[in-house]
Amino acid sequence: MAPTQLALLSLLLGVLIGTGVCVIVFVAIRARERAERERAGLVPAGITQVLDAMDDPAALVDASGLVVATSPTAAWLGIEPQATLPQEGLRELVRAARSGSTETENLRLQRGGMSSESRLVAARATRVSARHTLLLLRDLTEQERLEEMRHDFIANTSHELKTPVGAIMLLAEAIEMAADDAAQVRAFTPRLSAEAERLGTLTGRIMNLSRLQAAEELTSVGHVAIDEVVTSAVEAHVVQAESAGVELTRGGDRGLYVRGDQQILKEAIGNLVANAIAYSPRGSHVGIGVHRSGDVVEIAVTDQGIGITEADQQRVFERFYRADQARSRRTGGSGLGLSIVKHAVSRHGGEIKLWSQPHRGSTFTVRLPLSDPPALESPDAKAAKARADKLKKIKKQNPAEIPAARAKK
Structure with missing residues (x-):
């Protein structure tokens, strides 16, 4: 066969093959479009658009139990198009609604995928x-959690306030009855003072927590040296540690700064140190370590105490929640310390993480955004600031003296 004929034959075969491929692709596209039109005809008008605009999980189920359309958020419950509903409770609810009535029920469902979390x-x-x-x-999990917190807050607040108030009343009555017995009075007075201090501490913590929750932003913001925060937390709890037979140690990076309220951060880290000491056995160690991780400062408080179970770890930051009620009573704990820490850290744009295992101890890690060190002020800037502060002070005392003070300058 001549080369020209071979070239023509090859060209013809190419055209035939190309035409066949085009026909196959066209038929497939038409079949897909026909199937989509058929499915669209089965879905009531407007339902797809409504589902696409919904924030809550939703699904359209046909008579055979097959899901034909879903909202974008339905996947987190494992509800997928062209599949059956994954939960038996949902299938039963849909079957009951086919009679024409609207069925409503609260169900506890497992999340889709690998998660074992129930909602x-x-x-x-x-x-x-x-x-x-x-x-x-509609997901009610957060609402349920908030209701539990509200119930716990009311029950625990009334109980916690009732206990020291009742003790103070009884001790005051006992002192009055033993007014002529100096020894009895001296015996009751320290106990009365201790209960009054406990009541004052509890009231103060409730007020601090309420202030942190109510404030939209910090009122006193400046450069905070983490070294000063840690030093203050350690020094404030040396006596407590010595009484409990617990050794305090600190280490890690130095010279790190964050932006925030120094006093609030001192109280937050102090609460973590106090908790670590209270829940540690005699002869153990409590460590406070500081570490820089990129643009974040990590302050970790580690103890060798009783640890926290996985179930309790989900709730230890709630108000008045105490994993070990008996130990908290003995140590005078109010159940507010960790809640105050969480809100204080949140107000500084940070987060707090917990690692714990029963009988192996716990580590609370506070993560805060790193800040640049404060710029050193020149002598002239310091003098100008001192003059400005002096003028402010004079203005508060006697505004008429301001011109004289400026003249002396």
């Missing part, structure tokens, strides 16, 4: 056509 949801199933049932879900 409390309000499920509502409504028949929207002869073939379809609309399933709407």
